[in-house]
Amino acid sequence: MDWHTILIISHIVGTVLGVGGATFAEIFYLKAIKDGEIDPTEGSFLKTTYFILRTGLVLLVLSGFSMLALKVSQGASGYLYNPILWAKLTITIIIATNALLLQAHAIPSWLGFSLSLTSWYAAMILGLWRSLDASYVAIMLFYIVWVLAVGFILERIRVWYIGNSRHTRV
Amino acid sequence: MTTFLIAHIVIGLIGVMASYAVLMGLLKKRLSLAFLKTAGFAAFLAYITSWVTGGYYYVLRYGPVVKPIIKDGGSPWAHAFFMEAKEHIFLFMPVLAFVLWVLFVAAGARIEKDARFKSAIIALASLVTALGIYVALSGVVISGAH
Numbered sequence: 094m095d096w097h098t099i100l101i102i103s104h105i106v107g108t109v110l111g112v113g114g115a116t117f118a119e120i121f122y123l124k125a126i127k128d129g130e131i132d133p134t135e136g137s138f139l140k141t142t143y144f145i146l147r148t149g150l151v152l153l154v155l156s157g158f159s160m161l162a163l164k165v166s167q168g169a170s171g172y173l174y175n176p177i178l179w180a181k182l183t184i185t186i187i188i189a190t191n192a193l194l195l196q197a198h199a200i201p202s203w204l205g206f207s208l209s210l211t212s213w214y215a216a217m218i219l220g221l222w223r224s225l226d227a228s229y230v231a232i233m234l235f236y237i238v239w240v241l242a243v244g245f246i247l248e249r250i251r252v253w254y255i256g257n258s259r260h261t262r263v
Numbered sequence: 264m265t266t267f268l269i270a271h272i273v274i275g276l277i278g279v280m281a282s283y284a285v286l287m288g289l290l291k292k293r294l295s296l297a298f299l300k301t302a303g304f305a306a307f308l309a310y311i312t313s314w315v316t317g318g319y320y321y322v323l324r325y326g327p328v329v330k331p332i333i334k335d336g337g338s339p340w341a342h343a344f345f346m347e348a349k350e351h352i353f354l355f356m357p358v359l360a361f362v363l364w365v366l367f368v369a370a371g372a373r374i375e376k377d378a379r380f381k382s383a384i385i386a387l388a389s390l391v392t393a394l395g396i397y398v399a400l401s402g403v404v405i406s407g408a409h
Binding site: 151154155158159161162163165166170171172173174178182186189192193196197 | 265268269272273276277280283286287290291396399400403404406407408409
């Protein structure tokens with residue numbers, strides 16, 4: 094197996110862990126706050142999920158930059174000004190910064206969770222959609238609209254789910 | 264020579280991730296001094312190693328071969344701005360990372376007790392991480408210019 098294949102596999106595994114982790118973080122969090130408090134078991138599940146998310150991020154970044162280094166060493170440097178690549182780099186920085194802001198409680202939770210979920214899916218879609226012909230600005234504008242839309246939808250689901258569970262318990 | 268470039272990129276990236284881990288560790292409710300010391304030292308070690316491998320590549324390959332191609336090509340600003348900034352910022356990154364690590368070793372117990380001291384350390388760790396990200400992205404810009 095050559096280096097390129099190993100890096101591609103690592104990149105895909107990192108993305109899978111990130112997308113899966115972000116999805117389950119949202120589901121576990123929703124279930125955990127249903128009764129108004131996060132008990133130790135729920136906290137443990139969330140902690141494990143966040144660990145998986147961070148492992149995915151480390152794999153994604155390391156394999157991604159290693160692939161860039163490999164391409165540069167092979168003389169294929171034209172790819173480095175591709176708008177999709179820069180959109181992916183920007184979104185990866187947003188994922189990392191968002192994790193810090195969530196840790197510091199310096200961002201509204203609806204926006205933080207939406208940014209996490211949307212960014213991981215956006216990174217995956219941009220990685221797979223090779224034929225996408227769009228400028229950096231167009232991709233990022235679409236991404237911002239998507240973050241706000243997902244934030245709104247998640248908040249509606251949260252209100253509906255918690256409201257329903259409280260109604261059921263009464 | 265390619266090995267030095269790849270080592271410079273990957274080890275530098277490990278340094279940025281270690282700095283990020285330090286920042287994340289500082290923002291947690293319960294600080295783990297052992298984690299901060301380990302991550303802080305990993306960041307310092309990675310930056311100094313990336314600095315040496317990058318410097319070796321710069322002197323023997325980038326300066327005499329790559330730089331003239333970029334300056335005569337379609338994106339001379341990549342060297343004039345990004346490389347010039349990157350190479351000067353990189354000079355003090357291992358020093359900043361070393362200061363952070365020394366603070367954890369020598370004054371780690373004070374971080375939890377003194378909020379102002381903790382804020383100052385968080386600011387320093389944020390600066391190191393942000394500069395690390397800037398230097399890494401500048402590398403992508405420069406690599407794409409030739």
